[in-house]
Each structure stands twice: as structure tokens, then as C-alpha cells.
Amino acid sequence: MTNGSDERMAVTAAAASLVAALTLAPLVKGGTWLFAAAIMVLTVMVSGIVGRQLARGWWPAVVGLQTVLLFLAVVVLFARGELINPPGAVQALQEMLQAGMNVTQSQSPPVDAERGIVLLVAGGAGLVALAVDILATTFRQPALAGLPLLAMYCVPAALLEDGLPWYLFLVAAAGFLLLLSADAGDRVRAWGRVLASAGQRTAARPGGDTALARGGRRVGLAAVAVAVAIPAVIPGLDNQLLGGSGDGDGSGGTVITRINPILDMRRDLNDPVDTDLLQYTTTVANPEPLRIVTADEYDGRTWKPSGKKIPRANNINDGMPSAPGLTAAVTTESATSDIQIYRLRETYLPLPYPTVQVSGLDGEWLYDPDTLNVIGNKVDTTQAEYRVSFLNVTPNSRQLANAGSPPQEIVEKYTQLPDDMPESIEEITRDVAGGGSQYEQAVRLQDFFRRDGGFRYDTRAPQNEQGDGSASAIMDFLDQRVGYCVHYASTMAVMARQLGIPARVAVGFLPGSVQSENTRIISSRDAHAWPELYFQGVGWTRFEPTPRDGQAAPEWTVPESEEDGTTTEEDTSTTTAPEDSQEDEGAAAETQTPEEEAAATATQSSGGFSVPWQPVVAVLVLLLVLATPRTASALAARRRWKQAKTPPALAAAAWDDLRLGLSDIGVRWAASWTPRAVRQRLNDDYQLAPEQAEALDRLVAELEDALYAPPSDLDGRSAEERKQDVALIVGAVAVQKSSQTRWRARLWPASGLSALAGLGAWVTSKFQRGSGSSDDEDSAARAKVGASS
Structure with a gap:
């Protein structure tokens, strides 16, 4: 084109x-x-x-x-x-x-x-x-x-x-x-x-706005409007490309999300619709995760709750038993939570650990005294509302570090592993955990996943065909070091058991998003799994190996510093005073080579990014100015007139100026038209005034002389006089056009686009042209006039 x-x-x-x-x-x-x-x-x-x-x-x-x-x-x-x-x-x-x-x-x-x-x-x-x-x-x-x-x-x-x-x-x-x-x-x-007649022009609006163009715009606007409106009015059609809650199911009901322990965690975390599941109000400022179920048996493929029968005498209406292993030496605080289920259907009851009393529930709910799991007997959590009394347990690292040996029955039950577990897992475990107390080994395992081992959290990590909690998945996870909470919790629990530390996996929800003071909303993407390790005198204790954003490790899993008794998750041995730190940074800056400084700048991953805007803007402005159609049109016209030294070349330049000037305001003519035909159509269609018609007559006569008369017979005028004639004619036609067309001609002239399109040919010709004589210039001008007219 x-x-x-x-x-x-x-x-x-x-x-x-x-x-x-x-x-x-x-x-x-x-x-x-x-x-x-x-x-x-x-x-x-x-x-x-x-x-x-x-x-x-x-x-x-x-x-x-x-x-x-x-x-x-x-x-x-x-x-x-x-x-x-x-x-x-x-x-x-x-x-x-x-x-x-x-x-x-x-x-x-x-x-x-x-x-x-x-x-x-x-x-x-x-x-x-x-x-x-x-x-x-x-x-x-x-x-x-x-x-x-x-x-x-x-x-x-x-x-x-x-x-x-x-x-x-x-x-x-x-x-x-x-x-x-x-x-x-x-x-x-x-x-x-081509130039339209006066009658033809009435069929289109000023500026060439035809019925076809208007119809196309209407179709486009209607299609966009339909694309916006349909997902908003049809339930269940929301696919998150246009926002929405995703609660429609096509029948006017609600989506009920069910979370199954371990097995459905990946699906829930990757669900494009993040559904609000429940709301709770608690007296605890920084609540622990809300637990659904504890999976305490591991068969090499997955973690699951023990399948023992629970007697009907274990009814929660009669109160809950004490948490296994928890003693009075550990700091606890009595607390309550009011929980309202929205869209969660599960036979296990979401509860804080350890729960003391549950009230307000319909149906029969039974507890397991070993895990404090609460399961419904032919009843589930759909639309449930209940109040929970529980203990907010906050042990300290010294209590865990000084814990004695757990009871033998706890050790035997919660350190069991399949006989066919890969030996390489145990080798990695021993290498990471090292020696020392079981607490010190557990902390090293947690640090290995959170900080030291180069692990990365990703809910879309490759899925193992044997299950995300299987021994095969653990091997893949330790090799690829990419996974989500099930990988981290399952792997740390298995490694703890290999060290002889009683361990199990809990499944539930992170604390959720704060709505108001003490009130939080839990959604499907808050689903979480974490390992629980047993320490004598404290009982089952949460660890957090998953490096998930916003989920810090529990304070009791961070050893106290020997220097000042404070706790920190990072290594405190490199901490310096602010003054010393600034001096060190200054010294380092002075000794950096340019290569080191560039590398440090390139690898910096924190802090805001600053664009070097001055040189970039200068270069872009220069390029854009050179590429602007208005600038290109002006430069092309200047070059055209500068090269026109003889009368034929001046006549060709004037005619080109007229043709391009009129094309900027939407007036074009066929290449087969003679100069006289163009004059006739312009006079008929735009009713030129006598002065304007005379200017057009002069340009046509000079062009015909340039085409047909010998060079010696030409008696040309100056370039300025010819430019004035062109401006007079173009101005006379322009006033009859719409303001939109005139502004487009000023800011985005078609002649400028043509000049840009011919830039390559002009550059090439500059390398090929020689310093021709005046006769050569006349011949070139005649050929050009013949082609353009």
C-alpha cells in the first residue's frame, strides 16, 4: 500500500x-x-x-x-x-x-x-x-x-x-x-x-465519513458492549477475565467449595476463583492457623487421619479433653472465636488448636482424643455457626530445647515410616539436621526449607503421579526444590520421623485477611498444610517450613540469641551498629571497580527502579521529531524546492506542492488526469474565486509548458510566487472542509507519510546520483512531471 x-x-x-x-x-x-x-x-x-x-x-x-x-x-x-x-x-x-x-x-x-x-x-x-x-x-x-x-x-x-x-x-x-x-x-x-462531484459529496459527511465507516464503528462498539454486559448478567459465566466473585452456578445457588485433607490442596490453591469460605471473630490479636484435621498416618503415598473408630461418647457437647503433652509450664491464654461457615462443606470441623469447648452446633460431632480432630456423624459444616473456647499456646524456644524424651508410645506411633523409603532421603536428612538436641535438628530442617536450601514456593510445581505427599514426590521436591505447602509439610514431617522426632501433618487455613478489628475472612487460597512435632512438656508444636509470602515462622521455632536473649529468624552474627554499617558501605563503595559497581546495580533486587530518563528522552524526542509526518512533510518540501533550479523543475515542484497539499485535506486525483482536467474538476467542485482560479491557471500553464515547450521558450517565475499560488488554492479548498479534516492535515498530513515512505528511495538515490548538468535536471523534472500529472 x-x-x-x-x-x-x-x-x-x-x-x-x-x-x-x-x-x-x-x-x-x-x-x-x-x-x-x-x-x-x-x-x-x-x-x-x-x-x-x-x-x-x-x-x-x-x-x-x-x-x-x-x-x-x-x-x-x-x-x-x-x-x-x-x-x-x-x-x-x-x-x-x-x-x-x-x-x-x-x-x-x-x-x-x-x-x-x-x-x-x-x-x-x-x-x-x-x-x-x-x-x-x-x-x-x-x-x-x-x-x-x-x-x-x-x-x-x-x-x-x-x-x-x-x-x-x-x-x-x-x-x-x-x-x-x-x-x-x-x-x-x-x-x-478521485475528485467527487458536488452531488456525490453530499452522500458522505465532511471528512469522508461514509455510511460504511459508521456502520463498522457501530458493529465494533456493539461487540465490545456485549462482551462486557453478558458476563455480568449470566450467572456462572465469570471466568475472571472481567472480574466478579465467581459465585454463580447457573441455577441461582452458590458455589460450595470442599477441601479434602492433602488430596485437594493443590486444586484449591490454583482455583482461579478465590471463594470466601468462612468468617471468624477472635479475641486473639495474632491468631494461629485454623486447623481442619491432623493427618497422623503415612503410608508412603500420602498423609491421612488414623482410621480408628471414635465412640459416640466422645461428644463435643461434653467438652474436649486436654491437649496431649501440654503442661502448665507452658504459657497459655484462654480465648474464644465465633466462626460462621459460608461455602465450606467438610465432615471435619475447622477449629483452633487446642480447643476446650464448642457450642452452637447442630447434629452429632465427635472428637479424637489423640489428635483433637472433630468429625461429624452424618452431618457436615454447611452453613454452620458456632463458638469455640480454646487455649492460645505460646511456648518459648528454651522450653523446646530443654524438652525431655517423649513417651515411648508416642515415639513408636509417630515415627513410623514405610520400609521402602528411599535411603537418599535419610542421607539428606542427616546431612541437614546435624547433631544436637531434637529441637536444634528441627530448627535446622525448617531453616533448610525456608532459607538455606534454595527452595521456592510455587503452587504449580510439577505434579507427581503418585501424589504430592508420596516418597517419590518428596524425592522430586528435594531435587527440584520447587513446591507448595504440601511438599514442605510432608517432607519435613518425614525427615523429622527419620530423626526419631514424633511428627504429623496438619491441614487447615492460614489466619486469613483482616476485615475489622479481630474479624477475619478465610478464602480457598488460604488453604495450608504444616508439620507438627512433639516435644515433651509442650506437646504438639507447629513448625513452618513453607516460605510463603506473609507467613513467618513461629517465634518458638527461632532459637534465642546467646548475646542478648532476643530472637530473630536471620543470622544475627553479621549485625552491626548503624554507624559502622554506613562506614563499611562507604568503604566498600570506594573500593568497588566499575565492573563490580555495574554488577551490583544489575543484581540489585530491592528498592525502586530509576529510569535514566534524560538521555533516553533526548534520543527518543529526536527520533520522534524526525519521524513525525509534519516534520517529514516540511523537510520534503524544502528539499523539493531547493533542488528546483530551472523553470521545468520549479513547475514540477509547484504542481507537487499542490497535489500533496490537496491530498492532506482529502482531495486526490487519478494519475491519468491531465492538468486541465484537474483544473476543471477543482473549479466545478469548489467554485474557486477569480483570484484563486487565476492562480490555478498559472500553475497549469506553467506545467504544460514544462511538459511540452522547449526549455529555451520557458519564462518561469520565482519559487516564492509559485508557493503563494499553491497556498491560495489549497486554502480556498480547505475552508470548505470540516475542522477535523483541517486539523488532521496540520498534525498528521498525508504528504508527510508519503515523504516517510519515500525516505529509503531518496537515501538510495543520493548514493547513486552524480552531479548532473542543468539539462539532466530538466529531463528529470520533465519525467517527474509526466508521472505525477
Whole structure:
């Protein structure tokens, strides 16, 4: 296509990509990421425009140039210290990407605009812009270009718990419709446009707004409106791409989520709909996780509650027994919780540990005295409301470290493991745990998973066909070091049993989100599993090996410092006074080499990201000014008149100015029309005044002389006089056009797009041209006039 359609599509593709990037706003705090993303998108756009001119449509060269410049833009923004060292730049970017991925896996949106996060977002926006530009501009497939735009939109739609709001969907859809509209317009213009008669012009609105165009816009707007409205009015259709609670089931009821111990944990954590399950109000400021069931038997495939029969005499209405192993030496506080079940159906009753009394429940609920599990006899938790009295137990690390040997029956029951457990698991266990007391070994196991072993929390870790709690899954987990709470809890419990420490796995919920003072909501994504280890005098004690965001290890699992008696989860041996720390940092900064400083900057994963905006903005402004159609049009006109030295060349320049000036306001003529035919149609359609008609007569006469008269017979006027005639005619036609058309001609002239489209040919010709004589210039001007008229 001609008349600057490639440039028009490149700009439209960039606008659509940038608009789609706005949907990422809920994921990252601040606006730094958007500025960086805009730089990437503009780099793709400008390099594509320039590349298509220089490469003359050879798309591999264009894509190669765009890719190289996009990479350079990334390096300048994020690893400019390695600009002249490509391998170092690649390594620095890889480290920053890994840091960004770690943030996405450990934090919930919106996250801070750290360097790695901004690189992920801005780099992704740049790649999407590149894909959109290739599909929409290079291959002229704007419909396919919607796929990378959709991919960008799906990222926040999948990560945000409540999906994206409807107005962001409209933003993304607007960008895609803009692409389709621009391409459709170019395809229509490719058929050519001739001067319309006065009667024909009445069929279209000012500016060429045809009934076909209006109909297309109506169809697009109607489709978007339907896409927004239907999920809102049809229950059960919500797929989290447009937000919503996901409570519809198609029949006017509610979704009832059931959590089964261990087996369904992965499904619940990965459910795209995060359903509120229950609400509770408690007298404890920082409550412990709410437990559903304790799984105390391990068969090598999974953890499960013991299958013993519970006598009906163990009714919770008569009170609960004391917690096994808990003595008066441990600090406890009496507390209560009022629990209201929303959408949880389970035969086990969610309770804090250890529960003393439960009231308000209908049906028969029985307890297991060994685990304090409470199970319903032909009754479940659906829509249950009850009050729980319990003990808030807070042991200290000294009590656990000084605990004596547990009873033999506890040891025998809770250290059992299948005979076919892999020996490699025990080898790793012994190597990690080392010597010392059982408490010290348990702490080392917890630190191994949380901090020292390089483990990463991921609910989408590879699933083992034998089950996430199986021995095979434990081996995979210890090898790959990626998993979710079931992997961590099951593995630590097995390793503790191999050390002779009684252990079991508890399944329940994290404390949930705070709604008001002492009131919390628990949702399906709060599902959690953790190991419980037995220590004499304290009883069953929670450990927290899972490095899940916002879930710290219990205070009693962090040994007290020998120096000051305080506790900390991190190693306190490297802590220094603030003054010393500042001096050390200053000394380190003075001794750093430039390479070390660049590496430190590249690998920094905390703190905000600062864009080096001054040089970047300067370069982008220069490129954008050079690529602006208005600037290109002015530069092309200046070059055209500067090269016109003879009367034929001046006549050709004036006619070109008239043709391009009129094309800017939507007036074009067929290449087969003679100058006199053009004059006749302009006079008929626009009723030129005498002064304007005389100016047009002069231009036509001079053009005919340039075409047919010998050079010696020409008696040309000055360039300024010819420019005044062109301006007079174009102005006379422009006043009859709509204000929208006139503004478009000022800000986005078609002549400028044509100039950009011809830039490559002009550059090539500059290298091929010699210093021809005046006769050569006349001949070239005559040929050009003949082609353009």
C-alpha cells in the first residue's frame, strides 16, 4: 500500500500495544514501569518506520533491526554499565529477570517497582509491541495481531484475584479495534480516490465519513458492549477475565467449595476463583492457623487421619479433653472465636488448636482424643455457626530445647515410616539436621526449607503421579526444590520421623485477611498444610517450613540469641551498629571497580527502579521529531524546492506542492488526469474565486509548458510566487472542509507519510546520483512531471 499506510499502521500498532500495556497497571505500583514500557514500544515503532524505508520492504532486515534496537534499549535502561560488554549485559539481565520472577512468586500484586519487575513488565511490553508490529504492519494481519494483545491482557486477568475491572477491558478492546479500523481504512484507500462531484459529496459527511465507516464503528462498539454486559448478567459465566466473585452456578445457588485433607490442596490453591469460605471473630490479636484435621498416618503415598473408630461418647457437647503433652509450664491464654461457615462443606470441623469447648452446633460431632480432630456423624459444616473456647499456646524456644524424651508410645506411633523409603532421603536428612538436641535438628530442617536450601514456593510445581505427599514426590521436591505447602509439610514431617522426632501433618487455613478489628475472612487460597512435632512438656508444636509470602515462622521455632536473649529468624552474627554499617558501605563503595559497581546495580533486587530518563528522552524526542509526518512533510518540501533550479523543475515542484497539499485535506486525483482536467474538476467542485482560479491557471500553464515547450521558450517565475499560488488554492479548498479534516492535515498530513515512505528511495538515490548538468535536471523534472500529472 502507498501514501504512508505502513507508517500509519506502525503508529497505530504502537498505540494499541501501549494501550494494552495499561491493563498491567494493577500489578505494579507507581508509574515508572509505564514510562519504561513506553520507551520499549516507541523504540519498536521508530525502528520499524526507519527500517522499512531503508530495507525497502525486505521484512527480515526490518525485524532484525527492530530486535537489535529493542535489545539495546533494554540494555541502556537496565544494564547500561555493560553496554560495551554484550555477554555481561546478557548475564546482568538474566539475574534481574530471575529477581523479578522471585518477586512474582513470593508476593501478591501490586508489587513494588523493583528493577527486576520493571524489566519483566517493560520488556514484555516491548516484545508484545514487536509481535503486533510484525503482524499488523509487516504482514498486514491486524486480526492476528490481536493475539499478542490478548496475551498481555490475560496476564493481569489471571494474576488478580478479582480479575480486571470492566473499564480496563474496554481500554484493551479499543486498541484492537483501532488496529482493525486503520487497516480497513488503508484497504479502502488502496482502491484510489478521485475528485467527487458536488452531488456525490453530499452522500458522505465532511471528512469522508461514509455510511460504511459508521456502520463498522457501530458493529465494533456493539461487540465490545456485549462482551462486557453478558458476563455480568449470566450467572456462572465469570471466568475472571472481567472480574466478579465467581459465585454463580447457573441455577441461582452458590458455589460450595470442599477441601479434602492433602488430596485437594493443590486444586484449591490454583482455583482461579478465590471463594470466601468462612468468617471468624477472635479475641486473639495474632491468631494461629485454623486447623481442619491432623493427618497422623503415612503410608508412603500420602498423609491421612488414623482410621480408628471414635465412640459416640466422645461428644463435643461434653467438652474436649486436654491437649496431649501440654503442661502448665507452658504459657497459655484462654480465648474464644465465633466462626460462621459460608461455602465450606467438610465432615471435619475447622477449629483452633487446642480447643476446650464448642457450642452452637447442630447434629452429632465427635472428637479424637489423640489428635483433637472433630468429625461429624452424618452431618457436615454447611452453613454452620458456632463458638469455640480454646487455649492460645505460646511456648518459648528454651522450653523446646530443654524438652525431655517423649513417651515411648508416642515415639513408636509417630515415627513410623514405610520400609521402602528411599535411603537418599535419610542421607539428606542427616546431612541437614546435624547433631544436637531434637529441637536444634528441627530448627535446622525448617531453616533448610525456608532459607538455606534454595527452595521456592510455587503452587504449580510439577505434579507427581503418585501424589504430592508420596516418597517419590518428596524425592522430586528435594531435587527440584520447587513446591507448595504440601511438599514442605510432608517432607519435613518425614525427615523429622527419620530423626526419631514424633511428627504429623496438619491441614487447615492460614489466619486469613483482616476485615475489622479481630474479624477475619478465610478464602480457598488460604488453604495450608504444616508439620507438627512433639516435644515433651509442650506437646504438639507447629513448625513452618513453607516460605510463603506473609507467613513467618513461629517465634518458638527461632532459637534465642546467646548475646542478648532476643530472637530473630536471620543470622544475627553479621549485625552491626548503624554507624559502622554506613562506614563499611562507604568503604566498600570506594573500593568497588566499575565492573563490580555495574554488577551490583544489575543484581540489585530491592528498592525502586530509576529510569535514566534524560538521555533516553533526548534520543527518543529526536527520533520522534524526525519521524513525525509534519516534520517529514516540511523537510520534503524544502528539499523539493531547493533542488528546483530551472523553470521545468520549479513547475514540477509547484504542481507537487499542490497535489500533496490537496491530498492532506482529502482531495486526490487519478494519475491519468491531465492538468486541465484537474483544473476543471477543482473549479466545478469548489467554485474557486477569480483570484484563486487565476492562480490555478498559472500553475497549469506553467506545467504544460514544462511538459511540452522547449526549455529555451520557458519564462518561469520565482519559487516564492509559485508557493503563494499553491497556498491560495489549497486554502480556498480547505475552508470548505470540516475542522477535523483541517486539523488532521496540520498534525498528521498525508504528504508527510508519503515523504516517510519515500525516505529509503531518496537515501538510495543520493548514493547513486552524480552531479548532473542543468539539462539532466530538466529531463528529470520533465519525467517527474509526466508521472505525477
